[in-house]
Amino acid sequence: MKLIATLLGLSVAATALAQDKPAPLQFSGYVETYYAYDFSRPESGERPDFLYNYDQHNEFNINLAYLKAAYTNEHIRSNLAIMAGTYAQANLILEPDLARYVFEANAGVKLAKNKNLWLDVGIMPSHIGFESAIGKDCWTLTRSIIAENSPYYESGAKISFTTDDEKWQLSGFLLNGWQRIARTNRSNAPDFGTQLLYKPSDKFTVNWSTYIGKESYTTALLNRYFNNLYIQSQLNRKWGLTFGFDFGGQERSQDNSALDYWWSRVFILRYAPGEHFRMAFRFEDYVDPNNVILNLTNSEFRVRGASVNFDFIRFKYAMLRIEPRYLFGPNNIFINGNKLVRDNLALTMSLSVGF
DSSP: OHHHHHHHHHHHHHHHHHHHSOOSEEEEEEEEEEEEEETTOOTTSBOOTTOOSSOBBTEEEEEEEEEEEEEEOSSEEEEEEEEESHHHHHHTTTSOTGGGGEEEEEEEEEOOSSSEEEEEEEEEEOSSOSOOSOGGGSSSSSOOHHHHTSOSEEEEEEEEEEOTTSSEEEEEEEESSTTOSSOSOTTSOOEEEEEEEEEEETTEEEEEEEEEEEEOSSSSOEEEEEEEEEEEEEOSSSEEEEEEEEEEEEEEETTEEEEEEEEEEEEEEEEEEETTEEEEEEEEEEEETTOSSOTTOSSOEEEEEEEEEEEEEEETTEEEEEEEEEEEOSSOOEEETTEEESEEEEEEEEEEEEO
């Protein structure tokens, strides 16, 4: 009887230990619904062209919904996620039809037995910026202009090294292009990117990302150089701060190697007085004098913005958010009825559930 009791005890302990260890195969999902009201009341029903999230006016819709399977062990890892929503319709419109439903599809292998050195290949989240397409992971409901007009995703190969103390991560990328799944010109060499991440604790992060490649809205491929820097800090239990800065340049033409520059800044202050409520205050500007990225108007693109965000987190996996946002600039680039104006006001609400 003592032997049986001992064996039963060992079995229970082993089962408990196995339950504490995460399973190698994990499934997750996310659904973010929204309603946005643009006070300019665009006749097309679409918000300004440089916004790719929550871009439908006066309509209940789904911004992003995905199902994801992830497998990880000591030597290999892989991710596969299929998506739908207005984000995918707006942001992946230039991709092949089937690729527009792929949120993530990649595989990785560990290259060193005793070092955290990995090679990952496939469709991955972008290495640029602090905001992603997943709303619940962002401090504000809508994405900043700095995020909307830099890559959300990329396709290619990534080699990354993380130090043993996990404070530093260095990554290099060979990419199909600036937010591209399908490469537009296969005769050129892959584009190149880097990322240097310093995270001494969960409360402080500094990131510097770069991109060098050939890209253009026209048939001519022009050299593009881009830098993104952001600092994110949880100052104390209630207050957090994020600062982001983009600076890029692109050749004017194939016959003129002089660079046209653009730059952008964003400042976000988050306040969380309790477990179930948060606020975020955002101030931003985006300057693209020669319409390199924002190839939308005949006048130079200069926009500033301010927003305030209210988050209600009643349950662990659900979030209700409300955000008024005001954008303005010196030039008439926003559509109001049948005329161009200098500013835009919108109210966006979202309800998201993740599991």
